[in-house]
Amino acid sequence: RGYCSSSMATVTVMHCQPALWRQSYRTARLGSCHLHTTSSHASSKDHYKVLVLGGGSGGITMSARMKRKFGAENVAVVEPSEMHYYQPIWTLVGAGAKSLASSGRPTASVMPPGVRWVKSKVQEIMPDTNTVKTDNGMKISYEYLIVALGLQLHYEKIKGLPDIEDWVKFKIGSNYSVQTVEKTWKALENFKEGNAVFSFPNTPVKCAGAPQKIMYLTDAYLRKTGKRSKANIVYNTSLPVLFGVKKYADALWEIVKNRNIQVNLRQNLIEVRPDKQQAVFENLDKPGETKVFEYEMLHVTPPMGPVSAVKESSLADGAGWLDVNKDTLQHKRYPNVFGIGDCTNLPTSKTAAAVAAQSSILDRTISKIMKNEKPDRKYDGYTSCPLVTSYNTVILAEFDYDGQPLETFPIDQSKERRTMFHMKADVMPHLYWHGLLKGLWGGPGPYRKIMHLGMK
Incomplete structure (x- = not known):
């Protein structure tokens, strides 16, 4: 998912939800920080400035960005899975070239330290009352909601x-x-x-x-x-x-x-x-x-489709996907709700590369909305799919909403290349874990300008 599995992420997004795990209060130690998790009973605090639904690529990325903006104590993430997977590498796992173990890390290790992790599944989204209900009966209210729930495999x-x-x-x-x-x-x-x-x-x-x-x-x-x-x-x-x-x-x-x-x-x-x-x-x-x-x-x-929590809420479009503005990622009817990744109805391919490009736009959109200003940057639909064509070659497809190539490198990317395979297999996973999930990578847009001497 620069990166494409299937959401990476999900990606997005990149939701792989094993069976729900037994809920319990616990504190997972991350270095010298503590990561708070909560579960069946409402915690001492169940209202957040920013509530993020989903801990796949889009959810973790945006929670890292929101933590920097508003402080860890004002951000919570709802995600049931104990493990977070970098799904784009599964192409190589299925072909025997990488191990499944190399694609996963404990969710606790990718959750931004200090952000509250609600280890539960989203059951109901009630945007009219700014409330979300989880499957263990907890109700969480929010000022701003970011939906990053990925999609459902059928x-x-x-x-x-x-x-x-x-x-x-x-x-x-x-x-x-x-x-x-x-x-x-x-x-x-x-x-x-x-x-x-x-x-x-x-x-x-x-x-x-x-x-x-x-x-x-x-x-x-x-x-x-x-x-x-x-x-x-x-x-x-x-x-x-x-x-x-x-x-x-x-x-x-x-x-x-x-x-x-x-x-x-x-x-x-x-x-x-x-x-x-x-x-x-x-x-x-x-x-x-x-x-x-x-x-x-x-x-x-x-076959794939929208997750039921989105589909059954008033946030969905006619097909059940999150109904967002394709330029700003703000919800079309609820101005304090935003979406990212595979759960949205954005007319572009669902990949982790798309999530990266969306994350920087969404970050900017939220900043502007919170200041009662108009969003001033538009998402162009950038997405990428490294088409693996052998055990050492890749065609790096990059394109926008209109299906027009939007290539980062000043070479013909429709040719099979070993360098692009190396990027897919070795560079992108590193970029994912250490760049995207930490909210530090917003896609190759700025680099594209440099590579093409400002012409793209």
């Missing part, structure tokens, strides 16, 4: 998809969740011969490039292990295009052609028949028409 919407613990047996994987990403590697490692099938659902997704990144890595792995001649690689996408930005799509079509990968557009996965190792796709252009693909390996990108 594996259950694919008929016949077996329980996750049986995926290895049925040769199924998915790079989109902490429970399933290692199963992708198992399926790839155990591949013998036949079809390797990759899906892209008919919903918004986080990191739209991720479903094909694992496809290119599968091709590379099978070549390396001498199995490629016995494999047929199939990419079935619900989209009418291979990639949303023509410049990069053209480059990807070349790669697909050269590597003998079969791409089928407007195909949506609706059913899995694990005992027969079959995947059923519907043709979105011909309702009612389906096609069955036998597979030796199946990578599932699940």
